[in-house]
């Protein structure tokens with residue numbers, strides 16, 4: 001398992017793109033509509049929660065016809081995403097966004113299970129740590145994301161075997177979502193999966 005202290009030496013204040021970012025971007029880009037010639041009002045509206053550097057949001061903006069809003073709790077991440085030319089907003093999960101606003105919501109959440117004694121209170125901990133069970137940020141996201149989804153809206157959520165995929169699917173079910181795995185990639189210590197959640 002990746003140890004936070006090891007990661008810390010490699011990181012700045014903003015999570016930089018890694019295998020998980022790429023898997024989520026590939027899955028979202030391959031499933032969102034591209035190449036349409038409709039007007040602005042026909043473009044899907046996509047939110048990326050926890051955008052970090054803006055890598056996933058930028059890929060979706062470049063490779064699909066969606067208009068993308070990039071958000072993060074971390075003000076340094078919002079600055080980096082804005083510098084990358086994205087529409088960037090500081091937000092805790094989906095709190096400031098209107099009911100039913102988005103056709104798709106993407107999230108590569110913090111998911112590393114972390115011993116409370118080994119945590120530290122900085123932005124990289126916020127980017128990596130999912131609390132003791134790895135689901136401390138995923139669970140409130142699942143509880144709240146349905147509010148901002150359009151009726152046919154979908155969620156693309158990156159999950160790790162380290163945080164318990166079955167538990168996350170069960171929790172999504174309690175919030176009224178069905179789940180399908182649309183991409184996965186295995187590494188020596190974890191398997192990453194992109195779940196598509198829909199109602």
Ligand SMILES: C[S@@+](CC[C@H](N)C(=O)[O-])C[C@H]1O[C@@H](n2cnc3c(N)ncnc32)[C@H](O)[C@@H]1O
Pocket residue numbers: 015016017018020021022024049050051052053054055056071072073074077091092093108109110111123126127128137
């Ligand atoms: C694993 S990083 C992913 C960054 C980027 N999306 C990527 O894939 O490279 C998780 C991101 O979620 C953000 N985050 C953590 N808690 C959040 C919250 N409550 N609301 C919004 N963003 C949050 C972190 O600041 C971090 O940028």
